[in-house]
Amino acid sequence: MSEGYFHRLQQETPTRLWINNPTLAEADLAIAAGAISCTTNPAYSARIIKMEPERAARAIQAAIKESSDDQRAADIAQQRIVKEILEKFLPLYNRAPGLQGLVSIQGNPHLDEDPAHIVDEAFRFRKIAPNFITKIPCTAAGLKAFEQLIPGNMPIIATEVFALAQASEVCELYQRVSKKCGKHPPFYVTHISGIFDECLAKTAEREGIRVSPEALAQAGCILARRQYAMMKQRGYNITLMGGGARGTHHFTEMVGGALHVTINWSTADEIIKANPPITSRIDAVPSEAIVDELCDKLPDFRAAYRDDGLTIEEFGHFAPLQFFRNMFVKGWDTLADAVREQRSKVLATTA
Secondary structure, eight states, X not given: OTTSHHHHHHHHOSOEEEEESOOXXXXXXXXXXXXXXXXXXXXXXXXHHHHOHHHHHHXXXXXXHHOSSHHHHHHHHHHHHHHHHHHHHHHHHHHSTTTSOOEEEOOOGGGXXXXXXXXXXXXXXXXXXXXXXXXXXXXXXXXXXHHHHTTTTOOEEEEOOOSHHHHHHHHHHHHHHHHHHOXXXXXXXXXXXXXXXXXXXXXXXXXTOOOOHHHHHHHHHHHHHHHHHHHHHHTOSOEEEEEOOSSTHHHHTTTTSSOXXXXXXXXXXXXXHHOOOOOOOTTOOOOHHHXXXXXXXXXXXXXXXXXXXXXXXXXXXXXXXXXXXXXXXXXXXXXXXXXXXXXXXXXXXXX
């Protein structure tokens, strides 16, 4: 394992691996393979209900004892489930606080438009473990929350970033607020490449738009590289994080940059088994024909590609972001349903 792909990656490049939504066993495997940190999202518990039902049941049973409100109990259960992963990564954090060993929690997606709730949630979650990092959508509400969290020295992942305008806006906000308050917490700005590709493909199919498979496969990586170049050119003290992978290329096409990419263990394992050469791809230039095709045929790509393609008010309504958030809502609702079901069973046995 010490000579595996991701260990070689660390030796030869500044690109780093995070693992996304792991089981306990996957977390161990990822750390051994070279993962430095971990992301989870609102659909995490739904995956654990399926993959580790006993672990999920323990968390849910404890949560319903703490709260009579199902949504609040779901929130508590999610925290309990993620806490076990925080503990897995804590030794890495202790070796380099703030630089590795971080584990994100992203809360109830039904409340993503409430800045006050987002801020309160982040500070509550920070009490769970020192290696917690908050994960918040880059929307109008999220931007308001960032303005309050940065002065609190809160480590942050700005997530659900699909457009250059989102990245530009949140990077400028971080620079402005951190300069004013004197706090410079770790700050990551995502680009959700694979989900973006998936959303574009579904749009093209639904609307009968003929787009070459080659163009659809490159769209997310083209935007991620464009975002990385913009951040590097402007000198932001911020790290790009790739996310939402739907294939190994959503990792390997980012190699070479001073950036981090979070992927599921199944994708990481596929890369490890293939063990490809470490090839820098971050500065690869897309063909003008591919970019022109995507811009001409797909308005969502065109809006994402332009620096001024979206207004702040449009961030939360952008189709790819809504497509991604719907996945989170579905996952969160699965957890809430499990909470209600478990509570009903408890009430039935005590009636």
